[in-house]
Amino acid sequence: xxxxxxxxxxxxxxxxxxxxxxxxxxxxxxxxxxxxxxxxxxxxxxxxxxxxxxxxxxxxxxxxxxxxxxxxxxxxxxxxxxxxxxxxxxxxxxxxxxxxxxxxxxxxxxxxxxxxxxxxxxxxxxxxxxxxxxxxxxxxxxxxxxxxxxxxxxxxxxxxxxxxxxxxxxxxxxxxxxxxxxxxxxxxxxxxxxxxxxxxxxxxxxxxxxxxxxxxxxxxxxxxxxxxxxxxxxxxxxxxxxxxxxxxxxxxxxxxxxxxxxxxxxxxxxxxxxxxxxxxxxxxxxxxxxxxxxxxxxxxxxxxxxxxxxxxxxxxxxxxxxxxxxxxxxxxxxxxxxxxxxxxxxxxxxxxxxxxxxxxxxxxxxxxxxxxxxxxxxxxxxxxxxxxxxxxxxxxxxxx
Numbered sequence: 001x002x003x004x005x006x007x008x009x010x011x012x013x014x015x016x017x018x019x020x021x022x023x024x025x026x027x028x029x030x031x032x033x034x035x036x037x038x039x040x041x042x043x044x045x046x047x048x049x050x051x052x053x054x055x056x057x058x059x060x061x062x063x064x065x066x067x068x069x070x071x072x073x074x075x076x077x078x079x080x081x082x083x084x085x086x087x088x089x090x091x092x093x094x095x096x097x098x099x100x101x102x103x104x105x106x107x108x109x110x111x112x113x114x115x116x117x118x119x120x121x122x123x124x125x126x127x128x129x130x131x132x133x134x135x136x137x138x139x140x141x142x143x144x145x146x147x148x149x150x151x152x153x154x155x156x157x158x159x160x161x162x163x164x165x166x167x168x169x170x171x172x173x174x175x176x177x178x179x180x181x182x183x184x185x186x187x188x189x190x191x192x193x194x195x196x197x198x199x200x201x202x203x204x205x206x207x208x209x210x211x212x213x214x215x216x217x218x219x220x221x222x223x224x225x226x227x228x229x230x231x232x233x234x235x236x237x238x239x240x241x242x243x244x245x246x247x248x249x250x251x252x253x254x255x256x257x258x259x260x261x262x263x264x265x266x267x268x269x270x271x272x273x274x275x276x277x278x279x280x281x282x283x284x285x286x287x288x289x290x291x292x293x294x295x296x297x298x299x300x301x302x303x304x305x306x307x308x309x310x311x312x313x314x315x316x317x318x319x320x321x322x323x324x325x326x327x328x329x330x331x332x333x334x335x336x337x338x339x340x341x342x343x344x345x346x347x348x349x350x351x352x353x354x355x356x357x358x359x360x361x362x363x364x365x366x367x368x369x370x371x372x373x374x375x376x377x378x379x380x381x382x383x384x385x386x387x388x389x390x391x392x393x394x395x396x397x398x399x400x
Contacts, residue, residue, distance in 0.1 A: 013093075014261035015057050019174045020096055023055055023167070024071065030163045031073040037129035039071045039160055040148070042140040044107070046221035046258050050334030051135060052079075053262045054168060057095045059220075065106040068116055068144060070123065078123050080116040082106065099123055107141055117147035124152055133160035162348070165339040169331050171353050175263070176376070179355055182259030183374050183385040185217045186267040189255050190388045197251060199273060203228055203241035206253075214257045221258030223336065226251065228273070234368045248275040252370055254359075262334040266357035267386055268372035271393040282392065284321070284362040284369035289390045291315055292360040295329070296375050299356065299382035305329070305346040312360070321362045329358045332374065350377055358382070 005014060031039065043049030043058075044066045052058045052067050056077060065082035067089070072078075076098040081089035083102020094100045103115035124132075132148070134140055134157055149155050171179060189210055196209040207224040214222055227236035228245050233252040245251070251271035258264050270285050277285075294315075295308050313323050329342035332355050340348040340356070350356075359372030371390065375382035 013057050014178055016174060017095070019172060020055070020057060022172060024077070024096055026167045027055070027071055027164060028073050030160070030167065031133065034163065035131060036133045036158060036160065037073050037127070037131040038124060039133040039135050039164070040140060040145065041069050041071070041135040042144070043067050043069075046262065047223065047336045048139065050262060050338070051164075054334045056097060057093075066141070068120065070120065072127060072129065078120070080120060113143050117144050117151070120144070121148055121151045124148070130154045130156065132157050134158070135160050135164050137161070166348065168333055169339055169348065169354050170351055171333070171355055175333070176353065178259070178261035178263050179265075179374075180385065182257070182261070182263040182265040185214065185219060185259045186255055186257060186265045187386055187388045188217060189213050189257065190267055190269070193253060197245065197253070197271065197273070199245050199247045201245050203236065203243050203245065204238060206245070207238055207241055210255060218260045219257045220260070220262060223256040225254040231366070232368045233270070235370070245273060247273055249273045250277070250281060252368070254370070254372060256336060258336070264332045264334070264336045265374050266332065266359065266372045267374070267388060268359060268370055269388070269393050270369050270371070274394075277392055278367065280364070280366040281369060284364070284367050285371070285392050287315075287319060287321070288360045288362045288369045288371045292358050292371055292373065295358055295360070296382040296384065299350055299375065299377055301350060301352050301377065301379060303350045305340055305342045305350070306344055308342060309344060316362070321364055324361065328360055329356055331355065332357050352377055352379055356382060
């Protein structure tokens with residue numbers, strides 16, 4: 001795999017200039033059609049800072065302190081991010097930026113609250129921009145937007161989530177190539193898992209080994225969930241991964257990695273440690289895989305998320321499982337979860353060339369089984385991209 005193809009000074013990237021221009025041009029077309037001068041957005045880390053990475057290839061780890069981006073209706077962008085006073089936030093690798101403004105900023109410091117809003121207002125006034133859009137309003141710090149609205153005379157603010165989410169959800173050919181690399185990295189990590197998943201080790205030891213494997217394969221961010229239990233193993237975050245793996249345990253292992261280009265994937269299977277699985281686990285896992293494949297068939301262009309939700313709930317109710325109470329599917333890209341969201345309130349229809357994760361859980365009083373894979377939506381339904389075998393895993397490198 002050749003992850004890094006493009007070099008800009010000391011910055012090496014997986015993304016071409018043409019791809020970044022395509023993205024910005026699509027956003028600017030949307031702004032022109034909707035009478036918007038400029039869009040404000042914010043990112044702070046790799047899991048949910050993907051909008052910043054999407055538009056200017058800003059490295060995910062630079063978003064920990066918070067980065068603000070202004071995307072104008074024409075021309076290049078303005079970035080405001082952590083860095084030396086009155087200097088560039090990152091003095092190399094700037095892509096598509098008219099303004100690269102740095103100051104030692106973090107949202108935690110009230111003393112730094114005026115480092116970015118005044119120069120942002122100055123930049124907007126210089127361009128005569130007043131009709132502003134805000135992207136992912138839930139994430140943009142209040143003070144930044146409030147200052148701009150109070151100090152930019154005649155400014156208006158409009159939500160643009162539907163427009164920009166739709167642009168990001170449908171992947172280009174270059175994105176699809178990067179996504180296939182991301183999926184392959186997940187498969188390779190999973191192939192290594194039996195080496196580390198052994199009795200006597202802490203759950204977090206296994207997670208750490210898999211993170212190291214992911215890092216060696218070029219990953220930028222990680223979400224490794226592992227849980228072991230004699231009967232019902234169900235998702236556990238790293239801070240709670242303190243159980244010692246025992247022979248006979250059931251293991252729930254989910255790998256979500258941010259691969260080169262900042263594209264996230266998803267892969268999860270159930271394991272049994274040097275033992276035979278219970279009949280209940282085998283049945284639940286078989287039903288999980290069955291419904292994952294059935295829902296993939298329903299994921300055709302113009303389908304509604306609610307249609308897949310109804311199909312899953314109907315199967316769970318008819319077969320004695322608890323109804324899924326969260327979301328079991330979502331779009332993926334430069335954020336770990338993107339739209340479409342498999343929630344009743346979702347208005348975005350499925351479209352060809354969307355990447356989605358389908359993670360299907362089956363739970364009753366006896367057991368829990370969960371399987372997750374990445375799927376690409378085609379005109380005939382969603383096609384599974386992961387090559388990791390479906391079924392229950394054992395420590396003999398086989399599935400049941």
